[in-house]
Amino acid sequence: MFIDYAKIKVNAGDGGSGCSSFRREKYVPFGGPDGGNGGKGGDVIFRADANLTTLMDFRYKRSYKAKRGEHGKGKNKNGKSGDDIIINIPVGTVIKENGNIIGDLTENGQKIIAAKGGKGGRGNASFVSSTDRAPTRWEVGKEGENKILELELKVLADVGLVGFPNSGKSTLLSKITAAKPKIAEYPFTTLHPNLGTVEKKDFISFVVADIPGLIEGAHSGKGLGDKFLKHIERAKILIFMIEAISKDLHHDYMKLKNEIKLFNKEILDKPKIIAISKIDLIKNPENLNPDFNEKTPIIKISSLTGKGLDRLVDTISDLLSNRVS
Ligand SMILES: Nc1nc2c(ncn2[C@@H]2O[C@H](COP(=O)(O)OP(=O)(O)OP(=O)(O)O)[C@@H](O)[C@H]2O)c(=O)[nH]1
Numbered sequence: 001m002f003i004d005y006a007k008i009k010v011n012a013g014d015g016g017s018g019c020s021s022f023r024r025e026k027y028v029p030f031g032g033p034d035g036g037n038g039g040k041g042g043d044v045i046f047r048a049d050a051n052l053t054t055l056m057d058f059r060y061k062r063s064y065k066a067k068r069g070e071h072g073k074g075k076n077k078n079g080k081s082g083d084d085i086i087i088n089i090p091v092g093t094v095i096k097e098n099g100n101i102i103g104d105l106t107e108n109g110q111k112i113i114a115a116k117g118g119k120g121g122r123g124n125a126s127f128v129s130s131t132d133r134a135p136t137r138w139e140v141g142k143e144g145e146n147k148i149l150e151l152e153l154k155v156l157a158d159v160g161l162v163g164f165p166n167s168g169k170s171t172l173l174s175k176i177t178a179a180k181p182k183i184a185e186y187p188f189t190t191l192h193p194n195l196g197t198v199e200k201k202d203f204i205s206f207v208v209a210d211i212p213g214l215i216e217g218a219h220s221g222k223g224l225g226d227k228f229l230k231h232i233e234r235a236k237i238l239i240f241m242i243e244a245i246s247k248d249l250h251h252d253y254m255k256l257k258n259e260i261k262l263f264n265k266e267i268l269d270k271p272k273i274i275a276i277s278k279i280d281l282i283k284n285p286e287n288l289n290p291d292f293n294e295k296t297p298i299i300k301i302s303s304l305t306g307k308g309l310d311r312l313v314d315t316i317s318d319l320l321s322n323r324v325s
């Protein structure tokens with residue numbers, strides 16, 4: 001199951017306390033202080049793992065605790081540090097505390113310490129000075145950080161596919177990548193984002209995200225709502241998919257743009273491509289030349305016959321490489 005939000009509690013380990021102790025050996029009546037220091041508490045660490053695609057596991061386990069540091073002991077033995085706890089999360093997960101972003105793991109293997117373990121307290125051996133040769137002082141270990149964190153997965157894709165339900169987004173993804181999304185003739189077939197990678201012969205590859213269909217009023221919760229739009233917030237370019245059989249393609253495009261604008265208008269600043277889908281369903285597609293009043297490239301495609309797909313992939317590659325240079 002695809003889950004893109006979780007709220008969890010993390011507790012870093014407390015530091016171990018220092019020890020107050022004096023050497024006791026045969027023939028040494030007044031041994032010096034030998035109380036060791038406490039060990040540091042374990043940290044709570046997040047690590048991005050490319051094999052994970054959902055925050056599902058956090059539905060079942062919501063509390064994570066790292067080990068505490070051991071207390072110091074006599075004979076100058078310092079306590080062992082508590083083990084860190086490493087929590088694996090999908091690449092693209094944003095970590096928030098009180099609404100503020102404290103981490104954004106965008107690369108496989110990237111790590112952040114989300115809650116620091118407490119420092120160990122010093123034992124009495126650390127307090128020896130020229131004026132006090134036999135201190136009894138020792139410190140309590142510091143408490144580890146405790147936090148309530150929100151995890152939000154925003155999938156990382158180069159290209160985001162947006163369109164009304166049934167416009168052919170998932171079919172396109174299945175044709176240009178090896179992804180096998182669910183495809184059906186009814187609306188809202190796609191219930192969560194699907195990702196696929198386009199591998200081009202000239203070593204360019206890019207990731208495409210297919211998200212659930214949008215409808216007018218999505219921003220106020222209609223259909224599946226606009227909550228999946230966050231998954232295209234980080235895309236570099238957008239493909240607007242509009243069916244060739246639509247009565248008014250321009251109107252459809254404006255409606256889609258409006259729903260996106262109401263969610264986050266900055267998304268619309270990205271380079272766009274308009275893909276007119278299912279051109280196999282109309283007679284004389286060459287005569288279909290709608291005016292969108294924009295410089296946005298318009299590409300007519302059919303995922304059924306394959307027409308226009310190469311051009312679409314080339315245009316995406318060009319836009320992506322221009323963006324890089
Ligand atoms: N004739 C024709 N049918 C197509 C084409 N592309 C998709 N379809 C059909 O259109 C229907 C919807 O396709 P999907 O790919 O599931 O559409 P979607 O945009 O992902 O739909 P949602 O997930 O509901 O938003 C399916 O019955 C597909 O077989 C095409 O190029 N030509």
Ligand SMILES: [Mg+2]
Nearest residue numbers: 169170189190
């Ligand atoms: Mg779909």
